[in-house]
Amino acid sequence: MKKIVEIRNLVKSFGKKEYETRVLKGINLDIQEGDFIAIMGPSGAGKSTLLNMLSTLDKPTRGQIFLDGEDVTKADNKRLSVIRRDKIGFIFQEYNLLDNMSLEDNIALPLSLNGVKSKEVRERVKNMAKLFGLEEHLAKHPYQLSGGQKQRGASARALITEPEIIFADEPTGALDSKSSRDLLMSLKAANDSGRATILMVTHDAYTASYAKQVYMLADGQIQCRVYNKGSRKEFYEEILDLLASMGGDRE
């Protein structure tokens, strides 16, 4: 299996001298092709901070992040924008679709910006729309779509360039339970079919149970890792028990 991301001794502090807070205290983590990892942990544990470093939106205080063998902590801004365009797909809690474009054009946007021919663009958008159950909605504008449809659209847009890795920040945070399930089943299908390696941050045990691996971040370190052994329901129970043992509430 190809190693896509390698994190070595990642440290992130905010503030200076006596005001310094060390949020990440030496994280080591590998992400292999085909992984579907959920990062969980208490509020303030540093999940968003870690995701910001990984997605190259912020620089670490110390340590290295290799993406496809390249140390992104050393890349200049020009190189970083190429890395973000070609290698990374983002899914945010808020969908970030453009309201003045149809869903089809929104999903197609990263390809159109990269100069892909329109026939190929249409074909690839059609395939993605199928994966995310959006075929009937392609002509609509985002304001005509439900939150769940918008998030599936944003996910289709993130996957359309076939990035090395997808980073998702609370992708179900704004969705009801049915829409969350639809989105997660589509992401799982994309992962199962080898079309997406995913790292997502979530508070929610149900959301995390669709991943293959769950890593618990607390006190600036990855405290433990659990793996789905086959049954999503059993994995969900295991995650809830783990959260309870770490001092959270078992809902």
Ligand SMILES: Nc1ncnc2c1ncn2[C@@H]1O[C@H](COP(=O)(O)OP(=O)(O)OP(=O)(O)O)[C@@H](O)[C@H]1O
């Ligand atoms: N730019 C910043 N300047 C100073 N402190 C920061 C900054 N960004 C984050 N922090 C601090 O770092 C810690 C971790 O924040 P982070 O947002 O990564 O946590 P989180 O695990 O994502 O939390 P939540 O689950 O509540 O979103 C917090 O104590 C936060 O106050």
